[in-house]
Amino acid sequence: MTDMTNAALAAVNSPNLPDDQRRLIELDDAIAKIRTQIATADLARQRGQKPIDPDWFHRARTALRHLCRERAELLAQGTGRRRREKLKDALIGVLRERHDRETWDGILAEAQARSEREGL
Numbered sequence: 553m554t555d556m557t558n559a560a561l562a563a564v565n566s567p568n569l570p571d572d573q574r575r576l577i578e579l580d581d582a583i584a585k586i587r588t589q590i591a592t593a594d595l596a597r598q599r600g601q602k603p604i605d606p607d608w609f610h611r612a613r614t615a616l617r618h619l620c621r622e623r624a625e626l627l628a629q630g631t632g633r634r635r636r637e638k639l640k641d642a643l644i645g646v647l648r649e650r651h652d653r654e655t656w657d658g659i660l661a662e663a664q665a666r667s668e669r670e671g672l
Contacts, residue, residue: 557605570624579623586616 569577590612593604648656 571616572629576623576626579619579626583616583619586612586619590616 593609596602597604636657647659651659
């Protein structure tokens, strides 16, 4: 049964969320669920209740490996970083168009000074 109070589910269903970020949230949730299942099975094994089924464990680890690989591929594409850089580029373009050369040079000098002060 799907729990509608699940934070990951709520985040995935939020409007205006890009598909790549939505998929990243889904992957993180699935990875956490598999890790929890493996940990629960290991705790049961340690209590002496029952051994871990090796076939189940292999399937769980394989699924975990595939999900982690897909997550790494999404991150390598720069899902959030690239979008943020594009927004910054667009913002710079808008500001540059609205200001004359002298004002723009002043804004740029102030930004560089702030960057140096803050150690960026």
